[in-house]
Amino acid sequence: MIFYLTGGLIVASTAMAITRRHMVHAVIYLLFSFFGTAILFYLLGAPLLAALWVIIYAGAIMVLFLFVVMMIRTDATEEVMFPLNQWLPAAIFGAIYMAVGAAVVLMTPGTEVALPLMAGSPREFALYVFQNHWLSIEIVSLLLLVALVGAMSLGRGKGRDRTEDEA
Amino acid sequence: MKWMLFGPETYIFLVAFFFLILSMWRGPHSEKDHVLALALSGLGVVISLACLGAEGLLFAGAYRLDLFSQVFKVALSFGLFLIVCLCANVEEIKRRYRLEFYFFLFVCTLAMMLLVSAQHLLTILLALELSSYSLYILVTLRRDEDMGLEAGIKYFLTGIFASSIMIFGMALLYGATGAVYLQDLAQVLPEVMGTPAAVIGLLLTFGGFFFKLAVYPFHFWVADTYQGAPDQVTAYIATASKVAVIAVVIKLIAAVDQNSTYLIHVLAVLSIASMTLGNLAAMVQKDMKRLLAYSTIAHSGYVLIGILSGGTAGYASAVFYALALLVMKFTVFLVVVVLSPRGKNLEREELAGLHGRSPLLALALMVSIFSLAGIPPTIGFMGKFYVFMGAMDKGLFVLVLIAMINVVVSLYYYLLIIKAAYLGHSWETPPAVHLPQPMRWLTGALIATMMVAGFYPTPLIRLSEAVARSLM
Numbered sequence: 001m002i003f004y005l006t007g008g009l010i011v012a013s014t015a016m017a018i019t020r021r022h023m024v025h026a027v028i029y030l031l032f033s034f035f036g037t038a039i040l041f042y043l044l045g046a047p048l049l050a051a052l053w054v055i056i057y058a059g060a061i062m063v064l065f066l067f068v069v070m071m072i073r074t075d076a077t078e079e080v081m082f083p084l085n086q087w088l089p090a091a092i093f094g095a096i097y098m099a100v101g102a103a104v105v106l107m108t109p110g111t112e113v114a115l116p117l118m119a120g121s122p123r124e125f126a127l128y129v130f131q132n133h134w135l136s137i138e139i140v141s142l143l144l145l146v147a148l149v150g151a152m153s154l155g156r157g158k159g160r161d162r163t164e165d166e167a
Numbered sequence: 168m169k170w171m172l173f174g175p176e177t178y179i180f181l182v183a184f185f186f187l188i189l190s191m192w193r194g195p196h197s198e199k200d201h202v203l204a205l206a207l208s209g210l211g212v213v214i215s216l217a218c219l220g221a222e223g224l225l226f227a228g229a230y231r232l233d234l235f236s237q238v239f240k241v242a243l244s245f246g247l248f249l250i251v252c253l254c255a256n257v258e259e260i261k262r263r264y265r266l267e268f269y270f271f272l273f274v275c276t277l278a279m280m281l282l283v284s285a286q287h288l289l290t291i292l293l294a295l296e297l298s299s300y301s302l303y304i305l306v307t308l309r310r311d312e313d314m315g316l317e318a319g320i321k322y323f324l325t326g327i328f329a330s331s332i333m334i335f336g337m338a339l340l341y342g343a344t345g346a347v348y349l350q351d352l353a354q355v356l357p358e359v360m361g362t363p364a365a366v367i368g369l370l371l372t373f374g375g376f377f378f379k380l381a382v383y384p385f386h387f388w389v390a391d392t393y394q395g396a397p398d399q400v401t402a403y404i405a406t407a408s409k410v411a412v413i414a415v416v417i418k419l420i421a422a423v424d425q426n427s428t429y430l431i432h433v434l435a436v437l438s439i440a441s442m443t444l445g446n447l448a449a450m451v452q453k454d455m456k457r458l459l460a461y462s463t464i465a466h467s468g469y470v471l472i473g474i475l476s477g478g479t480a481g482y483a484s485a486v487f488y489a490l491a492l493l494v495m496k497f498t499v500f501l502v503v504v505v506l507s508p509r510g511k512n513l514e515r516e517e518l519a520g521l522h523g524r525s526p527l528l529a530l531a532l533m534v535s536i537f538s539l540a541g542i543p544p545t546i547g548f549m550g551k552f553y554v555f556m557g558a559m560d561k562g563l564f565v566l567v568l569i570a571m572i573n574v575v576v577s578l579y580y581y582l583l584i585i586k587a588a589y590l591g592h593s594w595e596t597p598p599a600v601h602l603p604q605p606m607r608w609l610t611g612a613l614i615a616t617m618m619v620a621g622f623y624p625t626p627l628i629r630l631s632e633a634v635a636r637s638l639m
Contacts, residue, residue, distance in 0.1 A: 131227065132227045132229075133227075133229070133287075133289065134226065135225075135226040135229055135230055135281075135290055136229070136287070136289050136290050136293050139278075139281065139290065139293040139294055139297055140293060142180075142274065142277075142278075142297060143293065143296060143297045143300060145187075146271065146274055146297065146300050146301055146304070147300060149187065149267060149270065149271075149304075150271075150300065150301075150303070150304035153264055153267055153304065153308070154304070154307060
C-alpha cells in the first residue's frame with residue numbers, strides 16, 4: 001500500500017517537475033521525486049542504497065543543480081507549444097511502448113517471477129568491491145582528480161590569465 | 168614481491184603526483200621543469216625496461232602482465248620521453264599551466280599502461296576513460312584559447328558519444344555471455360556468436376576503440392582536434408595514444424576472434440574505407456597537422472589489415488607496425504614542432520627552402536616521410552611489407568591490392584611535402600633554424616633508427632613475434 005502511494009507520489013512530482021516553467025520550482029519538485037525513490041529502495045530492502053540515494057542525488061546533485069540554476073538566472077521562457085511534427089513522433093513511440101507493455105502484462109498472465117532478494121549488508125558490499133575491483137576504484141578516483149584539476153584549469157578567469165601571460 | 172610487477176605504473180603515478188604537488192607549491196619555471204620532466208620520464212623508460220620480464224596476474228585477475236603488455240609499456244614510456252623532449256619550448260601552452268601539462272601527460276601515460284594490461288572489461292573501460300579525459304584537457308591548454316577550446320569541445324563531445332556507445336556494447340556483451348574477463352569471454356563467445364545481442368555488442372564495443380584509433384566511421388574528430396591542439400599534444404595523440412589503442416585492439420581481437428569470418432569482413436570493410444578516405448582527404452590539405460591527421464586515418468587502415476589477418480604472423484605484423492609508427496610519426500612531428508611559427512600551425516608551403524635552413528631537419532623529414540609512405544629501405548617499408556605478407560598468407564589478395572593502390576595514392580601528397588622542403592623556394596629567406604645540440608643528437612638517432620631498422624629488421628621482427636606469441 002505504501003509502495004503504490006509512494007509510486008504515485010513520485011510520478012506526480014516528476015510530472016510537476018517537467019511541466020514547471022520556473023527552473024527553481026522544477027528542481028524542488030524533482031527533489032520530492034528523489035526522496036520518493038529513496039523510500040522505494042528502503043521498502044525493497046535496500047537501506048544502504050536508499051541512504052546513498054538521498055545523500056548523493058537529493059543532497060549533492062540537487063544542490064549543485066540549484067546553484068547552477070541560480071547562477072545562470074534564466075528568465076522564465078514564455079509559453080511555447082512545440083510544433084506538431086516535433087512531438088508527434090515521440091507520442092507515437094510512447095503509444096507503441098504502452099501497447100507493448102500492456103500486451104506483455106495481459107498476454108502472459110501468471111508468468112511473473114519474483115526476483116530473488118539480494119540483500120547485502122554494507123560491509124559485504126564493501127568487501128566485495130574492494131577485493132575484486134579495487135584497481136578499478138583507484139582508476140575512478142584518479143579520473144575524478146583529473147576532472148577536478150581540468151575543471152580548475154579551464155574555469156579560471158580569462159581576464160586574469162591574459163595579464164599574467166604578459167607579465 | 169608482487170608489488171615489483173607493478174613497478175612502471177607506480178613510478179609514473181608517483182611522478183604525476185609529484186608534478187601536481189609541485190604545481191601547488193610554486194609557479195612554473197620552464198627550463199627547470201623541463202629538465203626535471205626529462206630526467207623523470209627517462210628514468211621511467213629504464214624502469215619499464217627493468218620490468219620487461221614481469222609476468223603474472225594482479226588484482227584478482229583483472230590485470231595481466233606478460234611480454235605483450237610489458238613491451239608496450241616500454242614503448243609507451245619511450246613515447247612519453249620523446250614527447251617530453253619536444254617540450255623544451257612550450258610556447259603554445261599557457262605559462263601558468265605548464266606544470267599541470269606534465270601532470271596530465273604522465274597521468275595519460277599511466278592510463279595507457281593500465282589499458283594494455285587490463286583484462287577486466289570494467290578496468291579497460293575506466294583506463295580508456297582516464298586517458299581520454301587527460302587528453303581532452305591537454306587539447307584545450309593551447310595559448311590561443313578559442314582554437315584550443317574549439318578543438319577540445321569537439322573532441323570531448325564526440326569522445327563521450329563514442330564512450331557511451333562502447334559502454335552500451337559492453338553491457339550487451341555481458342548480457343549475452345555473462346563474462347567480464349577477456350579470457351572467459353574467449354571461451355564463451357564462440358557459442359553465442361550467432362545471436363544478435365553478442366554481435367551487436369561486440370561491434371559497439373569495438374566502436375569505442377575504433378574512435379580512438381580513428382578508423383573510418385569514427386574519424387571525424389581527428390582533423391579538427393589535431394589542428395586545434397598544441398603541437399606537442401598532437402604529437403602525443405598521434406604516437407603514444409595510437410600505440411596504446413592498437414595494443415588493446417589487438418588484445419581484444421585476439422581474445423574474441425575464433426576464426427569468425429564475420430568479424431574479419433567487418434574489419435576489412437572498415438580498413439578499406441579508412442585507407443581510401445584518409446589518403447584522398449590528405450591530398451587537399453594545406454595545414455601540415457591536418458594532413459598528418461588524415462594520414463593517421465590511412466595508417467589505422469593499414470594496421471587493421473595486420474590485425475584482421477590474425478594468427479601469430481598477423482598480430483606480430485600489427486605490433487611491428489605500431490612500433491614503427493611511433494618512431495616515424497614522432498620524427499615528422501619533431502620537424503613540425505621545431506618549425507611551427509609562434510601561435511600558428513605550420514603550412515605545407517612554409518616548408519619551402521627547409522633544405523637550406525637546416526639540412527638535418529630536412530633529412531629527418533625526408534626519411535620519416537619516405538618511411539610513412541613505405542619506400543625502402545626504411546622501417547615503414549618493412550612494416551607495410553610485413554603486414555601485406557601476413558594478409559597474403561591468409562589469402563586476402565583483394566585487400567592487399569586495394570592497400571597497394573592506396574600506398575601509391577598516398578605517395579602523391581607525401582612527395583609534395585618533400586618537394587616543398589627540398590625544391591621549394593620561398594620569397595623571403597627565413598633565418599636558419601637553430602637546433603640545440605641535444606636535439607641534433609635526438610634527430611640523428613631517430614634517422615639512424617629508421618634506416619637501420621629498414622636494413623636490418625630481424626631483431627624487431629623477432630620481438631614482435633615473441634610478443635604476439637605471448638598473446639595467444
